[in-house]
Amino acid sequence: MNHIKYCQCVKCGATYAPAPDITTCECGGILDVIYDYETIKTKFNKEVLAKRDDPTMWRYRELLPIEEDTVPAGLRVGMSPLYEAANIARDLGVKRLYIKDDGVNPTASLKDRASAMAVTKAIEAGYDTIACSSTGNAASSLAGNAAKAGLKTYIFVPARAPKGKIAQLMMFGANLTAVDGSYEETFELSKAAIDKYGWYNRNAAINPYLSEGKKTVAHEICEQLHFEAPDFVAVSVGDGCTIAGVYKGLYDMYMVGLIDRIPRIISVQAQGCCPINTAVMTDTPWQPQEENTFADSIAVGVPRNPDKAVGAIKNSGGICVNVTDDEIREAQQYLAKNAGVFGEPAGVTATAGLMKLSREGKLPKDAVIVSIVTGNGLKDIESAIKAVGEPMHCKNDLAEFEKKFGLSR
Ligand SMILES: *Cc1c(COP(=O)(O)O)cnc(C)c1O
Numbered sequence: 340m341n342h343i344k345y346c347q348c349v350k351c352g353a354t355y356a357p358a359p360d361i362t363t364c365e366c367g368g369i370l371d372v373i374y375d376y377e378t379i380k381t382k383f384n385k386e387v388l389a390k391r392d393d394p395t396m397w398r399y400r401e402l403l404p405i406e407e408d409t410v411p412a413g414l415r416v417g418m419s420p421l422y423e424a425a426n427i428a429r430d431l432g433v434k435r436l437y438i439k440d441d442g443v444n445p446t447a448s449l450k451d452r453a454s455a456m457a458v459t460k461a462i463e464a465g466y467d468t469i470a471c472s473s474t475g476n477a478a479s480s481l482a483g484n485a486a487k488a489g490l491k492t493y494i495f496v497p498a499r500a501p502k503g504k505i506a507q508l509m510m511f512g513a514n515l516t517a518v519d520g521s522y523e524e525t526f527e528l529s530k531a532a533i534d535k536y537g538w539y540n541r542n543a544a545i546n547p548y549l550s551e552g553k554k555t556v557a558h559e560i561c562e563q564l565h566f567e568a569p570d571f572v573a574v575s576v577g578d579g580c581t582i583a584g585v586y587k588g589l590y591d592m593y594m595v596g597l598i599d600r601i602p603r604i605i606s607v608q609a610q611g612c613c614p615i616n617t618a619v620m621t622d623t624p625w626q627p628q629e630e631n632t633f634a635d636s637i638a639v640g641v642p643r644n645p646d647k648a649v650g651a652i653k654n655s656g657g658i659c660v661n662v663t664d665d666e667i668r669e670a671q672q673y674l675a676k677n678a679g680v681f682g683e684p685a686g687v688t689a690t691a692g693l694m695k696l697s698r699e700g701k702l703p704k705d706a707v708i709v710s711i712v713t714g715n716g717l718k719d720i721e722s723a724i725k726a727v728g729e730p731m732h733c734k735n736d737l738a739e740f741e742k743k744f745g746l747s748r
């Protein structure tokens with residue numbers, strides 16, 4: 340027995356039994372997985388965790404939607420490093436700053452947490468084929484985790500997806516479709532194909548278990564900080580599943596009594612595509628926007644999980660901030676040079692948001708902050724080279740080398 344009470348629609352409140360292939364509510368609303376925290380508390384605590392040597396996301400299995408005898412499928416996901424960066428804290432004018440580098444996951448993004456969960460649930464449900472549409476990382480992580488788990492994949496990405504992600508998809512043997520159109524159109528085609536062929540659906544938000552995988556990033560942050568809740572957790576937002584997962588993981592930890600308050604979540608979007616932040620900042624229903632940013636993973640004009648995302652921001656007393664592409668580029672180099680963490684554009688967007696809030700004097704001096712890096716910079720080399728330029732060239736000639744670096748002795 341797992342510890343799920345039921346799945347509940349975030350729109351109308353209807354409840355459903357937690358079948359492993361459940362999708363959305365009859366009303367179209369997204370489902371949330373509701374746990375029996377009272378029972379979980381009796382067997383899950385700091386001591387139990389301290390003795391557990393499983394260095395993966397599955398170390399929190401009492402809080403995860405899998406059966407007790409389910410063997411997790413997929414790659415070795417989770418327990419990514421949480422680096423303290425005192426130099427960055429100084430620059431931002433805050434007490435402590437941590438970088439949670441989820442780009443070190445096996446296919447190099449936080450999406451591995453959702454995909455490992457997806458292949459595990461697909462196998463629980465008895466499927467042999469799994470499908471999704473994605474801006475790129477959900478796709479490449481699904482392809483990798485499915486390859487490990489022995490599942491077939493049908494995957495749809497917008498043709499604009501960076502080459503690194505396409506290369507991963509081809510290598511992992513996905514049945515890949517690069518859609519000539521926006522992410523919105525990509526999603527529509529995947530939906531039509533999945534509806535027709537009945538594959539296991541790993542589409543963001545539609546499948547309620549994906550956020551449950553993603554939430555383990557927040558479980559880890561709590562454990563890595565010895566259950567001292569930070570004041571803020573900053574994260575970049577596209578469809579809204581990641582921020583929803585971050586909130587859910589913090590909520591879990593609060594409900595089982597491992598942290599004493601829920602940190603405020605900082606939602607960072609690109610100025611050129613910020614439907615969720617706009618909805619919160621103007622307190623109006625979200626509206627579709629153009630996908631006008633080079634941060635491809637968060638170029639989501641029609642977010643699939645706006646209700647949960649808005650809930651995560653509001654329920655945590657969160658902050659919204661939008662950043663320009665130039666600010667994202669600046670943060671990318673800053674983080675690489677000052678922390679040794681090379682993130683893709685959407686991966687460093689949370690840090691760009693913190694840099695902006697700091698400049699605007701909106702970060703309290705005594706704040707302890709975690710910034711999540713959601714994807715690795717090697718995914719998108721073209722953008723990176725554009726930002727940093729070409730390397731210095733030199734013949735095999737010491738004098739020329741010294742001249743170019745202004746060295747002498
Ligand atoms: C998917 C993704 C995000 C945003 O997650 P959503 O669930 O779409 O909000 C941020 N950064 C990276 C690198 C991603 O791949």
Ligand SMILES: [Zn+2]
Nearest residue numbers: 348351364366
């Ligand atoms: Zn409903």
